[in-house]
Amino acid sequence: LCWLTLCWCSPDPRLRESLMQQEASRQTGGRLLLTEAELRLSAQLHKLKEQEMKSSDFPPALHFFKAKPLIQRSLIYSLLQRMPKGAALHVHDFSMVGVEWLVRNVTYRPHCYMCITEDQSVRLLFSFSQPKPKPQCSSWMLLETLRAKMGNTTDLDNSLIRNLTLFTEDPEAAYPSQDVVWKRFEQAFISAWGLVTYAPVFKDYYYEGLRQFYMDSIMYLELRALLPQTYELDGSTHDSAWGLKTYQDVTRQFVSEHPDFLGARVIFTVHRGLNASMAWKKVEEAMNLQKAFPEIMAGFDLVGREDSGRPLWYFKEALSLPGERGVNLPFFFHAGETDEEGTDVDGNLLDALLFNTSRIGHGFALLRHPVAKALSKKKGVAVEVCPISNQVLKLVSDLRNHPAAVLMSEGHPLVISSDDPAMFGSSGLSHDFYEAFVGLGGMNSHIGTLKELAMNSIRYSSLSPQLKEKALDLWQRKWDKFVSENSQ
Amino acid sequence: LCWLTLCWCSPDPRLRESLMQQEASRQTGGRLLLTEAELRLSAQLHKLKEQEMKSSDFPPALHFFKAKPLIQRSLIYSLLQRMPKGAALHVHDFSMVGVEWLVRNVTYRPHCYMCITEDQSVRLLFSFSQPKPKPQCSSWMLLETLRAKMGNTTDLDNSLIRNLTLFTEDPEAAYPSQDVVWKRFEQAFISAWGLVTYAPVFKDYYYEGLRQFYMDSIMYLELRALLPQTYELDGSTHDSAWGLKTYQDVTRQFVSEHPDFLGARVIFTVHRGLNASMAWKKVEEAMNLQKAFPEIMAGFDLVGREDSGRPLWYFKEALSLPGERGVNLPFFFHAGETDEEGTDVDGNLLDALLFNTSRIGHGFALLRHPVAKALSKKKGVAVEVCPISNQVLKLVSDLRNHPAAVLMSEGHPLVISSDDPAMFGSSGLSHDFYEAFVGLGGMNSHIGTLKELAMNSIRYSSLSPQLKEKALDLWQRKWDKFVSENSQ
Numbered sequence: 001l002c003w004l005t006l007c008w009c010s011p012d013p014r015l016r017e018s019l020m021q022q023e024a025s026r027q028t029g030g031r032l033l034l035t036e037a038e039l040r041l042s043a044q045l046h047k048l049k050e051q052e053m054k055s056s057d058f059p060p061a062l063h064f065f066k067a068k069p070l071i072q073r074s075l076i077y078s079l080l081q082r083m084p085k086g087a088a089l090h091v092h093d094f095s096m097v098g099v100e101w102l103v104r105n106v107t108y109r110p111h112c113y114m115c116i117t118e119d120q121s122v123r124l125l126f127s128f129s130q131p132k133p134k135p136q137c138s139s140w141m142l143l144e145t146l147r148a149k150m151g152n153t154t155d156l157d158n159s160l161i162r163n164l165t166l167f168t169e170d171p172e173a174a175y176p177s178q179d180v181v182w183k184r185f186e187q188a189f190i191s192a193w194g195l196v197t198y199a200p201v202f203k204d205y206y207y208e209g210l211r212q213f214y215m216d217s218i219m220y221l222e223l224r225a226l227l228p229q230t231y232e233l234d235g236s237t238h239d240s241a242w243g244l245k246t247y248q249d250v251t252r253q254f255v256s257e258h259p260d261f262l263g264a265r266v267i268f269t270v271h272r273g274l275n276a277s278m279a280w281k282k283v284e285e286a287m288n289l290q291k292a293f294p295e296i297m298a299g300f301d302l303v304g305r306e307d308s309g310r311p312l313w314y315f316k317e318a319l320s321l322p323g324e325r326g327v328n329l330p331f332f333f334h335a336g337e338t339d340e341e342g343t344d345v346d347g348n349l350l351d352a353l354l355f356n357t358s359r360i361g362h363g364f365a366l367l368r369h370p371v372a373k374a375l376s377k378k379k380g381v382a383v384e385v386c387p388i389s390n391q392v393l394k395l396v397s398d399l400r401n402h403p404a405a406v407l408m409s410e411g412h413p414l415v416i417s418s419d420d421p422a423m424f425g426s427s428g429l430s431h432d433f434y435e436a437f438v439g440l441g442g443m444n445s446h447i448g449t450l451k452e453l454a455m456n457s458i459r460y461s462s463l464s465p466q467l468k469e470k471a472l473d474l475w476q477r478k479w480d481k482f483v484s485e486n487s488q
Numbered sequence: 489l490c491w492l493t494l495c496w497c498s499p500d501p502r503l504r505e506s507l508m509q510q511e512a513s514r515q516t517g518g519r520l521l522l523t524e525a526e527l528r529l530s531a532q533l534h535k536l537k538e539q540e541m542k543s544s545d546f547p548p549a550l551h552f553f554k555a556k557p558l559i560q561r562s563l564i565y566s567l568l569q570r571m572p573k574g575a576a577l578h579v580h581d582f583s584m585v586g587v588e589w590l591v592r593n594v595t596y597r598p599h600c601y602m603c604i605t606e607d608q609s610v611r612l613l614f615s616f617s618q619p620k621p622k623p624q625c626s627s628w629m630l631l632e633t634l635r636a637k638m639g640n641t642t643d644l645d646n647s648l649i650r651n652l653t654l655f656t657e658d659p660e661a662a663y664p665s666q667d668v669v670w671k672r673f674e675q676a677f678i679s680a681w682g683l684v685t686y687a688p689v690f691k692d693y694y695y696e697g698l699r700q701f702y703m704d705s706i707m708y709l710e711l712r713a714l715l716p717q718t719y720e721l722d723g724s725t726h727d728s729a730w731g732l733k734t735y736q737d738v739t740r741q742f743v744s745e746h747p748d749f750l751g752a753r754v755i756f757t758v759h760r761g762l763n764a765s766m767a768w769k770k771v772e773e774a775m776n777l778q779k780a781f782p783e784i785m786a787g788f789d790l791v792g793r794e795d796s797g798r799p800l801w802y803f804k805e806a807l808s809l810p811g812e813r814g815v816n817l818p819f820f821f822h823a824g825e826t827d828e829e830g831t832d833v834d835g836n837l838l839d840a841l842l843f844n845t846s847r848i849g850h851g852f853a854l855l856r857h858p859v860a861k862a863l864s865k866k867k868g869v870a871v872e873v874c875p876i877s878n879q880v881l882k883l884v885s886d887l888r889n890h891p892a893a894v895l896m897s898e899g900h901p902l903v904i905s906s907d908d909p910a911m912f913g914s915s916g917l918s919h920d921f922y923e924a925f926v927g928l929g930g931m932n933s934h935i936g937t938l939k940e941l942a943m944n945s946i947r948y949s950s951l952s953p954q955l956k957e958k959a960l961d962l963w964q965r966k967w968d969k970f971v972s973e974n975s976q
């Protein structure tokens with residue numbers, strides 16, 4: 001660039017071109033060599049994107065709840081649905097399946113009871129006989145009886161659906177602050193709890209989750225899972241090993257029925273509200289599970305709202321345990337899911353990296369930590385970007401301002417994921433891919449961006465090198481088919 | 489960092505400390521050596537900031553129109569008002585002075601007429617006799633007569649004030665999109681036009697502007713000025729040279745009355761809606777003004793909404809003119825005031841740098857252009873950050889997500905400014921400094937940040953090296969006094 005300062009009249013157009021090229025090649029997917037067919041498809045996408053950007057209601061600038069109907073009509077979206085997106089690496093256990101299924105299938109099963117709390121949230125439970133009363137909740141009603149009395153059950157079912165998701169017509173008014181939306185998030189989570197921890201539902205829910213992701217052109221999944229105690233109608237219960245074994249069995253069954261699906265692995269998660277000694281026990285439990293189920297068990301993470309939870313450094317003794325015992329328990333920490341800067345929690349990003357995290361969940365604050373950012377790039381620690389989650393949980397409003405737009409322009413290792421799709425009403429990864437491609441990428445993202453994002457999801461997965469190679473081969477075949485079918 | 493990978497158990501606390509130190513020293517003001525008194529003041533500010541961050545209504549997370557009453561009550565704000573902030577480098581000519589003054593002083597002068605447009609915006613004009621009718625406007629009413637009839641003029645005055653600013657109780661509802669808020673911005677600008685281009689008011693307005701900035705502890709100003717044709721009551725008019733000469737005379741007068749104020753310089757601005765040949769003429773005019781008034785004339789810029797204007801590259805012939813003629817006409821381009829990525833307009837940042845811009849106005853999109861960002865840092869081209877302007881004009885909503893938070897964490901050269909304080913109802917630089925210090929900086933910014941931002945405003949001004957030295961000396965004396973008076 002030294003000849004730049006010599007130019008005191010007009011900039012050299014070749015220099016300009018070369019700097020623009022430098023920027024283009026630095027971004028995610030900017031250095032991939034593309035086939036003719038890929039370039040044709042890219043040109044189509046570019047045209048479609050120009051049209052969508054001209055609209056006064058540009059979906060990524062709107063709240064997802066308002067943008068969703070627009071996205072559903074988008075031709076880009078329908079292409080992204082069919083596009084082989086690789087793996088979903090950041091999805092939580094009880095928010096995999098669209099809540100329609102929970103309401104229309106699960107709550108119609110026999111023995112399903114409901115009570116209504118003082119603040120109008122529902123609690124659901126399976127039980128042979130009338131369950132014992134719950135404090136601050138109405139008396140338990142058998143849904144079967146209730147529905148039989150009502151005749152038209154549409155209102156009840158819709159109200160259940162609203163209880164189990166964050167969706168609302170006017171999200172800006174309903175959720176004025178992060179505190180309010182997180183409270184509502186936790187309520188919806190508790191509402192679903194009694195359904196999804198019922199052992200038969202636990203199993204079916206996971207199978208349905210795999211099916212929905214598979215239908216969204218996903219071929220592999222890594223699930224953040226609490227592995228909670230599950231229960232049977234007779235009151236007997238199962239522990240975390242049962243849960244993990246169930247995931248393993250159902251995964252094997254699903255793969256045998258869908259040979260072009262590669263499977264799933266589980267990241268055991270515990271709540272960051274735990275105290276140090278509880279966390280210690282949970283890490284020990286994780287090491288035991290890892291030893292007993294090495295195929296499905298991928299590692300360990302802490303979950304729950306970062307801003308109100310304990311910082312990673314608080315758990316340093318527990319997190320040092322695997323290292324001290326010579327056990328390899330990979331970490332996949334949520335870190336930097338915050339707008340606050342310079343707080344203890346804001347230290348999580350650096351600490352996650354110091355504890356050798358395999359990936360970073362969200363990393364929303366990463367740009368504000370240039371040293372952590374450089375470390376993450378150097379060590380190849382990918383950021384799991386969940387645009388819709390960050391918008392609904394009010395970290396950012398216009399998704400063009402999402403920090404991952406910058407990470408993309410810098411070619412930082414990243415993958416796109418959906419966090420809690422059921423809570424947000426998004427499906428699989430396609431809505432988040434839409435936001436990433438159209439909103440975060442703007443007119444700069446192209447077919448190479450999509451290709452690299454899909455390949456990243458395999459590259460940065462917890463799979464062994466052999467399985468990664470197998471996965472990439474399978475993905476490439478699907479990709480080539482997709483490109484040849486859709487490029488004109 | 490190479491020993492990091494050797495550690496497979498617990499991270500070394502000394503390594504952690506050292507990485508945190510690296511990050512702290514990289515940020516704006518992170519490498520300044522601070523005095524004992526400065527450290528004491530910083531500790532006070534830190535405590536105050538902790539309290540404000542705990543509030544559920546954290547001002548930088550709110551729209552400025554809602555945050556302003558909270559900021560007014562903040563002890564941090566009152567300190568920032570008194571703090572010597574150095575120079576205001578990005579302020580527009582007709583948005584310097586709080587509109588209260590325009591309404592309560594200017595519209596009460598004799599011969600002031602008003603008409604109301606079909607879309608309920610006002611037009612104002614000084615005239616000896618009834619002005620000739622204006623299309624799409626009501627008949628002209630003499631405000632003196634109107635007020636005499638009304639008795640109570642509060643409603644009229646308040647409605648004038650609302651016409652001349654963007655303020656509204658519910659900005660999210662009133663301004664649903666960038667298009668709407670920019671339209672309103674342009675209307676308010678036109679409403680003020682007939683007042684501020686009346687030659688006697690032009691003079692007084694500028695004097696009052698200097699006074700208001702001076703009262704906000706600013707010691708020097710660089711004004712983006714359109715230098716429009718101004719008029720007298722008898723219908724005679726003045727050209728741009730008269731305007732510039734007036735600025736020079738008033739500045740000299742103000743400085744002679746306030747010896748601790750250093751003066752002002754003018755950046756001649758033209759609208760980016762111009763065509764190429766008009767722009768060519770305007771650049772020629774700028775070169776002539778530069779020759780005739782080298783003391784006050786600082787350079788050239790293009791203004792108006794970037795997204796709907798012509799990109800800089802469109803004007804390349806006109807902008808190459810000074811270089812071709814061997815004339816040194818410094819540029820101070822607005823660039824990157826956009827959320828759109830990969831459009832022609834989004835190329836403005838790189839082109840501004842290729843045309844050797846002295847500073848970048850806004851640079852909101854700079855993070856998405858890593859090559860341009862590196863170039864700006866390397867060449868020492870400071871970014872003029874105007875947080876409140878960017879929020880009100882809907883580039884970003886929560887100011888903690890403003891990209892300059894990242895620029896600050898990287899120690900990028902930047903200054904804080906207020907763009908159009910009168911339009912937004914902010915005063916001088918203090919409100920923007922509050923947003924920068926509390927919102928952009930979070931808990932990481934400290935007295936060193938404020939000190940460096942103030943010194944930057946002199947360092948990156950258009951002043952000669954000699955005048956910069958003089959300015960820094962004067963600023964340092966004011967600063968030391970401020971610190972000793974406010975550190976307990």
Ligand SMILES: [Zn+2]
Nearest residue numbers: 092334361419
């Ligand atoms: Zn998550």
Ligand SMILES: [Zn+2]
Nearest residue numbers: 580822849907
């Ligand atoms: Zn401006």
